[in-house]
Amino acid sequence: MADRRPHRLTLAFGPEQAPRHVIDVIDIVYAEPAQGGLLRLGRLVFGYRETPALSGASAKVLEREARFCKALAATLVRAHLLVGWTRGHEGLEAFALERRCASEAEGAKLMLVEADVVIMGIERSLAKLRYSPGAVSQLELFLSAPCDQACRFCVYPYLDPGHPALGRSPGLLEWAAQVFAELDARPGPSAVQLSGPDVLRDPRLGALLDLLARYSSLEVELLGPMTGLADPQLAEAVLGREQVVAMRTTLLSHRPEVHDALVGRAGAHADVLAAIDAALARGLCVGVNSVLTPDNAGDLTELLRLLEPWSGAGVDLQVQLYHPEALGMEPEGWRALALERLVCGPAQIRAAFAELARAPDADALLSLVSARHIAHCWLPASIRERVVEPVAEPQDNFTTPPACADCPGREGCPGLTMPAFERWGPEAASPLKSPSGAGDAALSGER
Incomplete structure (x- = not known):
């Protein structure tokens, strides 16, 4: 029988404390209070060490512990917020977790989530962008927008109403204004991707597009079901804006009954096709996603x-x-x-x-x-x-x-x-x- 006693989980800061078996590595941005909140780079290493008593543990036990460490690392990435300390670095406040620091990437692609504003506040939620100097080729703003579909493969219909991922910030427009101004000041053009469960149903969409219209360097792509564009009035109001240049929608089958069953709404297949027609008629670039x-x-x-x-x-x-x-x-x-x-x-x-x-x-x-x-x-x-x-x-x-x-x-x-x-x-x-x-x-x- 496999030895089921637990291995010791190690959270290490820096290579000198790396565990023997590294499962995952996450680069982070953190603030050092002793130096006035100066932003620094750090690295969290997730892994496990075998204690002498477990040196003969079976491969299955090691595989299970490896999966646990990887799951823990992924959980912390999803949390977007980590407050704690590590040996030799007491008092550090770590946030904006990233697998790879975007400042190291030329023409970085970033994602900012509205729920971060709810959890962290406007200033701290901007740390990811502000610590990414140079060009940002694409920035995705994920909004906590409503949706009238219930796709089998989507997380949102299954979340509790009070889940942080559904949080909507009263300061969204203030936050977005700072994001867009920051992007406009960067070298080169940037694409802003507005996404969410269904961004077209977000009542703040018009105000966001008005903000984006101030910056000629920023082009807009819409990402989501896009079924609302089957309404000619909404299609004109959104797609008629000069800065909206692209959209990406989801189509799951050539058969309407299959698509509609997978997304949980009758008529959705026809609406997607109408949305594609509306976008192409106005000269937009159109992409289609499909989950097999x-x-x-x-x-x-x-x-x-x-x-x-x-x-x-x-x-x-x-x-x-x-x-x-x-x-x-x-x-x-x-x-x-x-x-x-x-x-x-x-x-x-x-x-x-x-x-x-x-x-x-x-x-x-x-x-x-x-x-x-x-x-x-x-x-x-x-x-x-x-x-x-x-x-x-x-x-x-x-x-x-x-x-x-x-x-x-x-x-x-x-x-x-x-x-x-x-x-x-x-x-x-x-x-x-x-x-x-x-x-x-x-x-x-x-x-």
Whole structure:
């Protein structure tokens, strides 16, 4: 029987205190009160040490402890706020947790969340942006907006009404004004992405767009269901603004009944198509997201055929697997969503892309699609390089099973989503034969 006595969990500050088995590393920005709140960089290392009494612990115990450490690290990232001290650094207040400090990235992409304003206040919620000198190529503002859908894969319908992630700040416009002014002062143009459960239903949207209109350097992209744009009056009021240049919506199937069932609202499929038409008619760039589930993965080829007539206008499809949002969704929460209804297995994903690869119009359809947040070993070798969208850094709510350590294609691969790992186990990932997949079986279930 495996030894179930706990290992000692180590939170270390700096490499000199690093635990023997490092599970996760998070860079943070912190303020040092003794020096007038001077901002500094630090690093939290999560891992475990084996005590002498547990030196012979089984691999299964170590794997369980590793998963616990990784989950703890992800929880702290989701919390956005950490107050505490570490040995040798008493009195430090750590906040704005990031896996990689954005100040190190040229043309950084940042996300600011309205709930942070509620939790931290205006000034502290701006620390992430203000500690990111230089160009910011894209800033996403995630608003706590209402939504009339209940997507099976969305966290928000399942949160308690008082959850911090749903908090709405009375100071949002003041906060946004400071954000936009800060961005405008940076070199180069910036894109501001307004997102949330359904940003079009946020009563403050008009005021936010009025603020953005003051800055010619800032372009606006809207991200969300976008079904409200089926209303011609709202479409004109929002899309008619010069600074709104792009939108990204969600379409889950070519079949209206499948899409509507997955998002929990009748008529949503028709509204998405009307929104795409409205945006293209006004010259906007349009992108489409799709989450592949057991109910719609087999529709991939026909969904691309539905979008293909718009390909000349630049419409693209980005497909991904269900992964719970980092904000506000604990493992117990996404487990309650019935993983068998949400989480595809590798065979189903390969079959969907294999069907696409065999289609007589495959070349045209493949030019429209990219696969994001899907383990590369889940994709057929013959089309892998054409559809993969590499990730630049580790993602929240993803994990890399032990087999991934020996994979020559691990760079740029997201690994498995945590729900997929929970549903299918570590055996769901296996190493590629080469970084490019050369020598892999083309369209079979083998890799």
